[in-house]
Amino acid sequence: MLAARASWNRRVPGGLVRRRRGGRACRGPRLERGASGVRARDLPFRALARRDTRSSRSADCRTRAAPGGGPGGTGIHARRPRGRCGGGHPTARRGVGDRVRAVVVGGGLAGAAAALELASRELEVTLVSAGAGATALSFGSLDVAVPSPGVSGLPLRDATATRLLSPRERLAACLRTRPRHPYATLFGHSGAGSAESAATDAVKSAAASLDGWLAPSGLRVEGGLDSARLLANVRGALRASDFAFTGPAEGDLQGAAEVEVAAIAGLAQHDARPLARALAAEFAAIGLARPALRVVPLPLPGGFVADGGSPARLAARTDTEEGLGVLLEAVAGRHRDEARFRRADGERRLLLLPPILGFSGVKAKLARLREAAGCRVAECLGAPPASPAGLRLVRALDAALSREGVVVKQGRVCALERTGRRVCAVRLSLREGASHTEERLEAEAILLATGRFLGGGIHEREGGVHETLLDLPLYDGAGVRVDGLAARRLVGPSPEGPQGLFSLGVRTDSCLRPLGSDGAPLFENLFAAGDLVGGFDSAVERTGLGVALLTGLRAAAEMGRLVEEESP
Template sequence: MAIDSEVLVIGGGLAGITSALSAARAGADVRLVSYKQSTLRHASGLVDLLGYAPDGEGPLVDPYAAIPDLPESHPYRTVGVDGVREAMALFDDVAGDYRGGHTDANALVPTHGGTVKPTARYPASAAAGLASDDRDVLLVGFESLSDFDAPHVAAHLRAAGVPFDVRGVTVRFPGDLNADAKVTRYAKLLDTDGSVTVRGRERPARDALAERVNTELEGEARVGFPAVLGDDAARDVRESLADRLGADVFEVPMGPPSLPGLRLEDALFDALDAAGARFETGNPVVGYDADGDSVASVSVEKNGAEIPYAADEYVLATGGLVGKGVESERDRVYEPIFDCHVSHPEDRYEWSDFDAFGDHAFARFGVRTDGDLRPLDGDGAPEFENLAAAGAVLGGHDFAAEKSGSGVSIATGHAAGRNAARRARSR
């Protein structure tokens, strides 16, 4: 017996979650299935809309103004400017403590690599660190956290020409955290303001950290830390440190595992739960059955058995080449669940450029869709009447070069979920 729903979303990343949330808020009975845990925990927590044009122009000030000039194959052209705005409004409603929704302009956010990234939405924890602010900055790294080299980051920011003086120092984190301690251990200690031993004395962790950093301050108005400043009580941790330091405190977005990403994941899954959507992870979708020009069910592998999941509408949000939502062999590129068509040059040597930073065709590989985001076959007809696609599985854009990955996932996820709910409810 099949497990039924009106809309079935395949994939638990940002596109899949947004699709499920959009469909559920439109009144559909929604189930999300994902093989792996959400990839958000590996993301910086920044939400990029469009940082650079496909020709490399940028950083762009207003990403919305650039959308009409994108190639017709770009997913933003399918969704349209109004559709992107509606999707970002949904994100703003559910994402929790995020900033950037007050303006169309991109913010410039320093990263742990010392670059300045144009982004449309950013966690409140990063707000005091914007590169457009001309107040001086002290960056603080920890000896036990090698992923954030504060002097290195500061040097790169100075080379990038930021409009403020920036220094970086490395200090010992209070207590006895090991060099291989997980970022969640730092966060937990600061969340609870647990006791640490400093020179033989027990001290609250926040007091001890502020006391150490105060010895390094030279009048800077802002102090930046790696993104480990709490989880459940992140705002309280920042405010406590700011009060003790007499300076605004911010987090610099980090690579995986990412606490800002985990915080965003929690907020989005809480919103899914509140909307009544069901979700499950850990079991892959391994095939499908068709009924004419429609998908009748998909097969989910559980403990060696293939369980049918049936729905009126399906949304494919399994990621691109990196996420295995698009696969390649020596002579072909394809989508592995429904075998959707993926356009690519016949000559494999044309898939990439000899220049590492050149124009790589593979970066734009993915399914092409109609106006309802239904994947198209090689002749330009919908693969299935009741299958839509969203996120990185879509072709026609280079999300890494454009800094558009999160925005495309949110915009196409919102549109695919809303359209799926509308079609399901009209049956």
């Protein structure tokens, strides 16, 4: 364990602070604010190893946003996938020439959402992916709003109202108080209703689009802006989630009279009794009424949990009909050896499982488990390395890309070719089995959704942090330019304080084109999305997937407009 932590600290700048910020405080209960740092290769999932404007364009893109967008508009269209190519392998390709209309670099949620939106506009798009990055490490929730402002130690609670703020209220607070957050760039930094209305409409549209892309794979996006879902993770920390994916989404603890925490003998990274005690402390910390908490052992047969207790292997076993049948029988028989006692009715009783429901078909499994249990059934939110929810999302996105006919190339971008103020081509190093080939793609618009350190969009070289492909200027959350500075200089002394290393990224205009030091777009046809955009700390603000989705769709809308304008 110590060796693994030391290795992580060496691999990612500021890894020690990142790990500490994601954990629980030693001085009493507090709510979890982010993920522990973890390398992709530390996960037990083998699947994760595949890891300025033109004169005709106004510099202020807000005046040309889609209708209903307010300042800057939403630029997002809630189209459902048309399924032009049907099913097939996630990286199925349709033939294209050496020139495509758009190239998206990055295989996480931001890149996939952008590619799917471009494909829905009938544009030829190629997605270059070296892995899913931080998306594969997500826990099962999709948060679009920052925690409650000005509440130290209890980020999910309003100190004066003694209640959970709704996602809509927290989203509005973000626009008012965080002028450098990507949302302020997209929708305008103001307390006026127009910015809030634009952001609200964009979130609703984006969630509907993502839900439509994922639904054919049996994964749904559930939730909304009017109320948060209070979900528990595998460590017993509570999290007020704006949206959640199938599995954890059914585990809202608000209104539950009784919560049964399932205990599975031999399962690693999950201990039901400490989890139940942590949940009790968390409810006390936020001042909400606590449901009755009980630990319920599941009578699984010997050998069902693999040697070593790997959650990933157990999840894979429940993907088979035989394995699911064993789990159903254990859930149905969990009270057989107990004396009868009064329990809450089915709707007010919740059976909380570890995240073991496999990597596909979770919605159907939950329906069968609910029937067997006689009450609501849900998974805990995951935490590295026990988080199959991220891999479910990646698989569902891969399937959507295949259905939409997006060309997916597995490999890395070696270089971007520039001509004047345009990026005209992408040079790729592609993996084909054990061999590597090089390829050159000309494109009319290019999106960088390469992430930060984990995704490879930012790295440290020659004693300083740099953007990987074009050495674009980088700025921290305070708006200070930091590219070229040593990573250690961007790490604050306190894990609870601001950390410039984890909020750095490129600065963009409202069209999401990276800006130079003079405040003008560096290139006419280059866009950025996801964690590569700076101004926010995804671990503290919990908006990593939300920013990825919203910026990916906005960038795709702007790329589509650019390509359509330049078409003969």
